[in-house]
Amino acid sequence: MVAVVVVSHSAPVSDAVAELARAIAGPDAVLEAVGAAGGGLGTDVAAVRAAIERAVTRGGAVVLADIGSAVAAAREACGLLPAGVAARVRLSPGPLVEGAVAAAVAAAAGATLDAVAAEADGALGAKAADGAPPTPQPEPTGGGDWLDCRILVTSPVGLHARPAARLVQTTLAWDAEVVVLNATTGAGPASARSLTAIQTLGAMQGHELAVRARGPQGAMALEALQALAARGFDEVTGPPPSMRFVPAGPVDGRGLIRGVPGAPGVAVGEARRLRRTVVRDGGGSGDSAVERSRLDRAFAAAREELRVARDAVAAQAGEEHAAIMDAQLLLLEDEAIVGPARDAVAAGADAGGAIRGAVEGAAARLGSVEDGYLRARAEDIRQLARLLIAHLAGVAGPPRIRGRGILIAADLSPAETAALDLSMVEGIVVAGGGPMSHTAIIARGLGVPAVVGAGDMALTIVEETMLLVDGDVGTVTLDPSDRAVAEATARAARTPDALAGAAAATRDGTAVTVSANVAGVGEARDAVAHGADGVGLFRTEFLLMNRAAPPDEDEQEGAYRAAAEELGGRRLVLRTFDAGDDKPLPFLDAIPRARGIRLALAHPELLRAQLRAILRVAADHPVAVMFPMVGDAADLTAAIAELDRAGSELDAAGVRRGAPEVGTMIEVPSAAIHAAELAPRVAFFSIGTNDLTRYTLAADREAAAPGAVGGLHPAVAHLVGIVCRAAREAGVRVAVCGEAAADPRAIPGLLALGVRELSVAGPAVGATKGAVRDVLLPGPA
Numbered sequence: 001m002v003a004v005v006v007v008s009h010s011a012p013v014s015d016a017v018a019e020l021a022r023a024i025a026g027p028d029a030v031l032e033a034v035g036a037a038g039g040g041l042g043t044d045v046a047a048v049r050a051a052i053e054r055a056v057t058r059g060g061a062v063v064l065a066d067i068g069s070a071v072a073a074a075r076e077a078c079g080l081l082p083a084g085v086a087a088r089v090r091l092s093p094g095p096l097v098e099g100a101v102a103a104a105v106a107a108a109a110g111a112t113l114d115a116v117a118a119e120a121d122g123a124l125g126a127k128a129a130d131g132a133p134p135t136p137q138p139e140p141t142g143g144g145d146w147l148d149c150r151i152l153v154t155s156p157v158g159l160h161a162r163p164a165a166r167l168v169q170t171t172l173a174w175d176a177e178v179v180v181l182n183a184t185t186g187a188g189p190a191s192a193r194s195l196t197a198i199q200t201l202g203a204m205q206g207h208e209l210a211v212r213a214r215g216p217q218g219a220m221a222l223e224a225l226q227a228l229a230a231r232g233f234d235e236v237t238g239p240p241p242s243m244r245f246v247p248a249g250p251v252d253g254r255g256l257i258r259g260v261p262g263a264p265g266v267a268v269g270e271a272r273r274l275r276r277t278v279v280r281d282g283g284g285s286g287d288s289a290v291e292r293s294r295l296d297r298a299f300a301a302a303r304e305e306l307r308v309a310r311d312a313v314a315a316q317a318g319e320e321h322a323a324i325m326d327a328q329l330l331l332l333e334d335e336a337i338v339g340p341a342r343d344a345v346a347a348g349a350d351a352g353g354a355i356r357g358a359v360e361g362a363a364a365r366l367g368s369v370e371d372g373y374l375r376a377r378a379e380d381i382r383q384l385a386r387l388l389i390a391h392l393a394g395v396a397g398p399p400r401i402r403g404r405g406i407l408i409a410a411d412l413s414p415a416e417t418a419a420l421d422l423s424m425v426e427g428i429v430v431a432g433g434g435p436m437s438h439t440a441i442i443a444r445g446l447g448v449p450a451v452v453g454a455g456d457m458a459l460t461i462v463e464e465t466m467l468l469v470d471g472d473v474g475t476v477t478l479d480p481s482d483r484a485v486a487e488a489t490a491r492a493a494r495t496p497d498a499l500a501g502a503a504a505a506t507r508d509g510t511a512v513t514v515s516a517n518v519a520g521v522g523e524a525r526d527a528v529a530h531g532a533d534g535v536g537l538f539r540t541e542f543l544l545m546n547r548a549a550p551p552d553e554d555e556q557e558g559a560y561r562a563a564a565e566e567l568g569g570r571r572l573v574l575r576t577f578d579a580g581d582d583k584p585l586p587f588l589d590a591i592p593r594a595r596g597i598r599l600a601l602a603h604p605e606l607l608r609a610q611l612r613a614i615l616r617v618a619a620d621h622p623v624a625v626m627f628p629m630v631g632d633a634a635d636l637t638a639a640i641a642e643l644d645r646a647g648s649e650l651d652a653a654g655v656r657r658g659a660p661e662v663g664t665m666i667e668v669p670s671a672a673i674h675a676a677e678l679a680p681r682v683a684f685f686s687i688g689t690n691d692l693t694r695y696t697l698a699a700d701r702e703a704a705a706p707g708a709v710g711g712l713h714p715a716v717a718h719l720v721g722i723v724c725r726a727a728r729e730a731g732v733r734v735a736v737c738g739e740a741a742a743d744p745r746a747i748p749g750l751l752a753l754g755v756r757e758l759s760v761a762g763p764a765v766g767a768t769k770g771a772v773r774d775v776l777l778p779g780p781a
């Protein structure tokens with residue numbers, strides 16, 4: 001991504017401009033602020049050069065400077081750059097504030113270096129045109145038929161920086177040429193791909209915009225823009241945006257830190273730093289037999305602690321969340337860790353050294369793998385070392401905080417999250433991780449508001465600082481005003497839990513099913529209590545975890561039937577086992593990198609037993625079956641052939657069975673791209689945005705999706721658009737069952753694209769229905 005370097009005579013000015021640009025362009029924008037050192041005035045060529053060099057490593061840099069010597073210093077710094085670096089730098093003559101904002105918006109949306117520079121350069125034109133008589137711009141020519149629609153500017157501040165930025169970001173998600181004319185004043189047309197151009201329209205509240213689009217995704221771009229306008233350009237009611245932004249970072253004890261929504265809800269409380277007992281194992285006894293027994297006792301005690309934490313999570317948040325910790329328990333039994341530790345003790349090492357050596361060896365092996373998911377597991381292993389050493393020293397215990405409040409931590413292991421004393425923890429702020437990290441998933445299960453990916457800035461928060469944690473939008477406000485607290489809590493209180501059980505529809509009356517993701521019978525029961533319309537995803541692979549052999553057909557039939565009975569006539573979507581790759585099973589032969597339906601197809605007996613169990617339950621209950629990790633039509637055809645075979649086997653044996661609806665997950669990019677080929681074979685698609693994001697962006701599932709806009713990365717939104725169009729043409733229903741289904745920022749866009757079912761964690765059903773009820777879908781253009 002192109003970075004923007006802001007050079008000013010004054011450090012507070014460059015910091016504030018960079019922060020304003022980041023606030024408007026979103027947290028992904030990369031900005032470097034340079035001002036005079038030591039709080040005075042002036043510019044330092046070396047500092048400017050260093051900032052440019054840092055920025056260039058991100059993919060190019062656009063440099064803006066304020067006046068006189070700052071411009072000269074920026075020019076001189078550029079002149080000192082090696083030729084290879086200088087080629088990736090553009091020094092813009094644009095105005096500092098407007099240029100930085102326009103460039104940051106374009107950069108955050110993935111524009112090229114030249115396009116970002118053009119935005120910075122043109123920013124003065126936009127300002128000059130604001131309120132001035134309209135300047136006609138040339139009508140674009142060529143490129144197919146235009147589609148038209150009209151949208152109304154409802155934002156109280158008109159189409160100023162932030163709403164205009166949302167319009168541009170929304171447009172950039174689509175492969176379409178979009179131009180906008182201010183139909184009220186006649187200004188324009190202006191390209192909707194350029195913030196500065198859009199601002200020349202001078203669109204005020206009540207103005208009508210004529211939007212024209214063409215190109216491969218012109219229709220979808222129009223739909224998305226209409227949805228954006230219907231949402232009031234994502235402006236929240238309250239004072240104008242400029243008044244809502246406060247300088248980021250705990251500069252003077254006040255500030256706003258932007259992270260990523262981890263778990264929904266709002267919490268207010270004092271900052272509490274996580275306290276871990278710092279332990280030293282105190283060296284060894286020098287006797288191998290004694291060290292061996294210390295080692296074994298430490299492993300046994302650590303296993304016991306994890307088991308207790310696991311059961312606590314299972315009771316409070318459900319089996320699905322507890323299963324995350326099963327993986328850690330398995331590590332404590334892993335021969336690749338236990339074996340080398342014992343060998344080291346036998347060779348004369350003390351127990352502590354043996355643990356560190358064995359754990360580090362295993363972690364290093366995983367850490368060297370390219371796959372981000374596996375690298376994150378290396379961190380899990382290192383966290384285990386902490387636990388084992390604590391038990392060795394006899395000072396283990398759950399992490400503590402000093403009094404009730406908001407827990408701040410650099411990281412938090414699943415076991416630590418699970419072991420938190422919930423009567424003390426009002427909210428969680430974690431510097432690392434993303435919305436799909438285990439910490440976020442467990443926090444959601446426990447119902448604790450959390451912001452993750454808050455960055456190192458969060459670690460500078462002083463203990464006892466009053467904090468407002470907004471897990472819905474991913475922000476942490478330091479020393480919040482009474483008004484900010486009142487606004488956030490009022491919004492959180494609007495979550496219509498009272499309406500959770502009622503059917504959800506958008507403001508224009510479009511019905512949307514909100515169902516639950518479950519991993520067992522208990523969660524199916526909870527789903528009904530949470531008001532779910534059914535179960536949109538039963539992750540059946542959780543039935544396989546921690547087992548030496550797979551459950552047989554009868555046992556599975558019992559589990560599925562029990563879940564269906566809990567649902568009392570509501571629909572149950574059973575996904576066949578999604579195992580393999582990073583969800584290994586001890587009793588399956590490893591097929592390198594195979595996961596989901598491909599692994600299942602390599603074990604047809606296991607798959608058919610599951611399908612027979614599902615078919616038997618379908619005789620009595622509204623059950624659907626869907627397949628995970630389908631990559632193309634061949635995978636799907638083979639899976640459906642197994643379903644047919646399972647049906648024939650039951651018929652031949654005279655066993656009663658039903659004919660469940662058949663669907664497929666869309667979570668592999670190739671499946672999304674070829675959705676039109678899959679559609680004729682199924683009744684519904686269920687989009688798994690977790691894996692779809694991971695595989696589309698080559699991103700770590702545990703971390704924040706880079707460049708996500710409005711909850712979904714534009715590339716993933718693009719794929720969702722392809723899937724929805726294929727589904728519309730084939731008359732296939734579309735559900736989303738990844739974490740994005742519960743993200744209030746993603747929901748309006750998903751519904752505008754045609755998604756009509758959202759399947760979310762049980763505790764999120766009420767809030768998701770509330771978000772659906774806020775959406776106004778655009779009528780026909």
Ligand code: PEP
Nearest residue numbers: 667688689690691737738
């Ligand atoms: C997904 O990938 O979005 C999904 C729902 O599947 P899982 O999270 O079970 O991999």
Ligand code: MG
Nearest residue numbers: 667688690691
């Ligand atoms: Mg998945």
